[in-house]
Amino acid sequence: MSFIKLAQRFYSSAPAKTRVQLVAELRKLSNAPIIKARQALDESxxxxxxxxxxxxxDMRKSGAAKAEKIKDRxxxxxxxxISESGSGLVRASIIELNCESDFxxxxxxxxxxxxxxxxxxAQSMHQQQEASSHFVxxxxxxxxxxxxxxxxxxxxxxDLIARIGENISLRRAMLLSPLESAGSAFRVGSYLHQGRVGALDLISLRPLQSSLFKDDSFMGDxxxxxxxxxxxxAGFMTLGLDKRRSPEDELETVLYEQPFMMLGGEHASLPVRKVLDQWQEKWGLEELAVSDFARWEVGSD
Structure with a gap:
């Protein structure tokens, strides 16, 4: 929310206030130094x-100047x-935003x-017909x-650079927007670990009956x-879906070969693919698979 909208909520119906009170409210709204808050009242x-x-x-101008000055830090x-679209579409995004300090x-x-x-x-648009991957x-x-x-x-x-005085950069961004696939339904699984590691999994399934999606027990499962x-x-160093990305990679970098520890229970020691096969059989699905995934870690490629 912008300072102006916040100001309207705080101030539009309030009785007249002293200069000291106005300066205090300006500082609360903008985190501006007291000198800047006083100057703003004088100028206006x-x-x-x-x-x-x-x-x-003033913050926008000073932020741009400060950003230019420290851009090489x-x-x-x-x-x-990670964000998932609330528009009813199967759409999600993952981004990495960087700064100078852990603090x-x-x-x-x-x-x-x-x-x-x-x-x-997550609301970004792209030319679906030109895409060759679910992740763009x-x-x-x-x-x-x-x-x-x-x-x-x-x-x-x-604006945030102006307030904190530290360089901030948007390193990368990716949109998950599934390619059309006749007969298959898509679902998205997402997970963030302390903001340092994030994963998006695109799951495709093909039920024999569409009414299955109205079954509360099925949907909960x-x-x-x-x-x-x-x-x-996210929890494993996952690099490949059903095979090693390179001959040097460990087998546990392959999602389908990993013991499904994060599902737990009787499935914890079974390979992910075997558990999916069992789940598919349990619910009578024609297909159940992870079509693609993205695993990002701060500072990694």
Missing amino acids: KGDFDAAVRWLEE ATSQGLIS VSRTDEFTRLASEISEIA PLPVENLLQTAHKSGTVGTLIT LEKLERALAKQT
């Missing part, structure tokens, strides 16, 4: 809403953030920024220029399976 001749707009514009810390990466402001960017990315890399430059209610993704980042698959992908 005591008009609170105008002072908020002045601070917002290394950003080796950060967070992975900043754990702040509420940085966490909210990463979450907001991943939500915007999103060009960072394009995402930075994506419009937002208070500017662009880029201005969201520079399916949601548990989705979560466990994503947690498994």
